Amino acid sequence: MIHRIKAVYERYGFDPLETPLFEYTESLGKFLPDTDRPNAGVFSLQDDDEQWMSLRYDLTAPLARYFAQNFETLPKPFRSYRQGYVFRNEKPGPGRFRQFMQFDADSVGAPDPAADAEMCMMMADVMDELGLSGKFVVRVNNRKVLDGVLAAAGLADDANTSLIVLRAIDKMDRLGVDGVKQLLGDGREDESGDFTKGAGLNEDQINRILAYVTADADDANLFDILAEQVGDNEQGQQGVTELKEMQELFDAAGYSRDKVKIDPSVVRGLEYYTGPVFEAELTFPVTNEKGQTVIFGSVGGGGRYDGLVSRFRAEAVPATGFSIGVSRLAHALQLVGELGNKERFGPVVVLIMDKDQIANYQKMVAELRAAGVRAELYLGQSKNMGKQMKYADRRNAPAVVIEGSDERDAGEVQVKDLVAGKIASKDITDNAEWRAARPAQVSVKRDNLVEHLKSLIEQNESQSN
Numbered sequence: 407m408i409h410r411i412k413a414v415y416e417r418y419g420f421d422p423l424e425t426p427l428f429e430y431t432e433s434l435g436k437f438l439p440d441t442d443r444p445n446a447g448v449f450s451l452q453d454d455d456e457q458w459m460s461l462r463y464d465l466t467a468p469l470a471r472y473f474a475q476n477f478e479t480l481p482k483p484f485r486s487y488r489q490g491y492v493f494r495n496e497k498p499g500p501g502r503f504r505q506f507m508q509f510d511a512d513s514v515g516a517p518d519p520a521a522d523a524e525m526c527m528m529m530a531d532v533m534d535e536l537g538l539s540g541k542f543v544v545r546v547n548n549r550k551v552l553d554g555v556l557a558a559a560g561l562a563d564d565a566n567t568s569l570i571v572l573r574a575i576d577k578m579d580r581l582g583v584d585g586v587k588q589l590l591g592d593g594r595e596d597e598s599g600d601f602t603k604g605a606g607l608n609e610d611q612i613n614r615i616l617a618y619v620t621a622d623a624d625d626a627n628l629f630d631i632l633a634e635q636v637g638d639n640e641q642g643q644q645g646v647t648e649l650k651e652m653q654e655l656f657d658a659a660g661y662s663r664d665k666v667k668i669d670p671s672v673v674r675g676l677e678y679y680t681g682p683v684f685e686a687e688l689t690f691p692v693t694n695e696k697g698q699t700v701i702f703g704s705v706g707g708g709g710r711y712d713g714l715v716s717r718f719r720a721e722a723v724p725a726t727g728f729s730i731g732v733s734r735l736a737h738a739l740q741l742v743g744e745l746g747n748k749e750r751f752g753p754v755v756v757l758i759m760d761k762d763q764i765a766n767y768q769k770m771v772a773e774l775r776a777a778g779v780r781a782e783l784y785l786g787q788s789k790n791m792g793k794q795m796k797y798a799d800r801r802n803a804p805a806v807v808i809e810g811s812d813e814r815d816a817g818e819v820q821v822k823d824l825v826a827g828k829i830a831s832k833d834i835t836d837n838a839e840w841r842a843a844r845p846a847q848v849s850v851k852r853d854n855l856v857e858h859l860k861s862l863i864e865q866n867e868s869q870s871n
Contacts, residue, residue: 407536407739411535415528415532416487418524418531420485420486420487420511421485421486421487422486422488422489423469423472423487424490425465425469425471425472425488425490426462427493428459428460428461428462429471430458430459431448433467434448434467447463448493448494448495449493449504461492461493463493464508464510465729466510466714466729467714469486469488469510469727470714473514473515473715475718482515483516485513486511486514487510487511488509489509489732491506491507492505492507493505503733506733507732507733508732510728512725512727513725513726514724515723515725516725516726517724519651519681520655521724522648522652522682522710523651525728526652527656527661527666528728529544529706529708529728530542530661530665532686533686536739536744537739537744538688538742538744542665542686543667544667545667545668545669546652546682546684547649547668547684548648548682549680550644551618551636551645552572552645552670553641553642554636554641554643554645555618555635555636555642557636557642558635558638559610559611559614561611571605571615572673574589574604574605575671576671578671579701581594589602590604590612590615591605591606614635615635618632619671620670621635621670629649629650632646632670633646649668653668672684674707674709675711678714679709680710680712680713681710681726682709683708683709683710684709685704685707686704686706687701688705690741690742702738705730705731705735706728706729708726708727708729710725710726711726711727712724712725750802751802751863751866752780752801753780753781754774754804754805754806754807754859754863755781755794755797755798755803756771756781756782756783756784757791757806757807759791759808760811763814764783767809771783773855773856777856784798795822803824804825804862804866805821805822805824807819807821813849817851817853818850819849819850819852820847820848821855821858821862823846823848
């Protein structure tokens with residue numbers, strides 16, 4: 407999976423970059439998970455100079471620091487991808503960990519919507535490359551349009567009400583238009599009887615926001631509808647223009663609207679993103695922990711964050727990028743059978759039958775390894791053959807090599823096939839025929855050991871697929 411993602415990034419001209427796990431806490435800034443306190447949500451410690459350092463909570467803040475530090479020597483735009491672990495000082499839970507992996511790509515110093523459109527197209531290509539074609543959509547919105555609609559509705563100076571409105575919009579997929587309408591008004595009572603207080607908007611405000619959220623990407627008048635809802639708000643009109651330009655690029659590059667789609671209901675990273683925002687959503691149904699059938703949902707997202715790098719430099723530095731949640735994406739690929747779940751065999755195990763022949767056994771292992779065969783010499787305490795066989799079985803070894811004094815005198819070894827009894831062949835219905843075709847143990851000339859095992863392993867792997 408990682409290899410395929412890298413291949414797409416590099417095809418787009420992005421280069422790898424590695425940043426430290428630790429950064430000075432002040433370099434991480436205030437964009438921390440669920441809080442605006444610089445020392446919350448992260449794991450921190452002080453060095454010998456009493457400077458606070460923190461484990462990175464994402465891969466973007468370290469990129470901003472790196473770019474600012476190397477500003478004079480880096481090409482602009484600076485196109486890079488990064489893969490690595492990030493850390494959150496939060497209570498762990500199902501599917502929520504204190505350490506997890508992200509895989510990011512960013513263009514720093516790219517001011518135009520074309521850079522944002524490229525991110526969306528690259529995200530779509532990653533999903534296709536992973537075998538998810540027809541099972542995903544990249545949804546695109548623009549923070550400027552969203553802010554413009556809120557301003558046109560008279561909420562520009564009411565941060566608390568605006569937050570309630572945004573949370574209501576974010577529930578569109580789950581609650582539908584009627585549910586969102588209730589949350590924009592007085593409130594909503596769910597199936598359990600719990601009541602959620604609404605934003606308390608009047609009818610005109612509700613109608614404006616619903617008209618914006620329900621605007622259809624396939625409607626030829628989509629951008630006219632969006633422009634109408636932002637009214638005279640200059641920032642909102644600029645956002646509509648950016649979305650229109652991005653759509654033209656999607657169309658020109660052949661990305662259909664069932665693959666990359668303008669969707670006004672996308673609400674993410676509102677304290678972080680400054681323009682286009684986007685997320686890759688998997689559209690196939692799965693069963694959640696409550697036994698309910700739901701859509702799998704987002705496996706990555708991103709957007710434009712023009713304010714982040716500017717914390718380190720006086721001039722404005724535009725930037726855009728996206729991040730893939732590796733663990734979540736891997737889980738999705740398992741569900742659709744695209745992760746390559748075939749059984750991975752362990753190494754061939756060479757047993758120790760005579761202690762004074764360890765050098766000879768080690769020579770066998772070296773020959774196998776030189777031929778590209780995974781192999782190991784049994785190095786446990788017990789030289790009991792039964793316990794050595796049990797070890798090989800637990801290692802999921804495809805075979806063991808046995809050489810006692812009789813075999814040595816005859817110039818042979820015994821190769822015991824540990825897979826033969828585990829593979830249920832659909833082509834062979836007669837057990838006797840099966841045993842004849844796959845004898846569990848055979849004598850092999852010592853000089854033919856490597857060739858025999860390579861053939862056996864190749865056969866095992868083909869039959870396990």
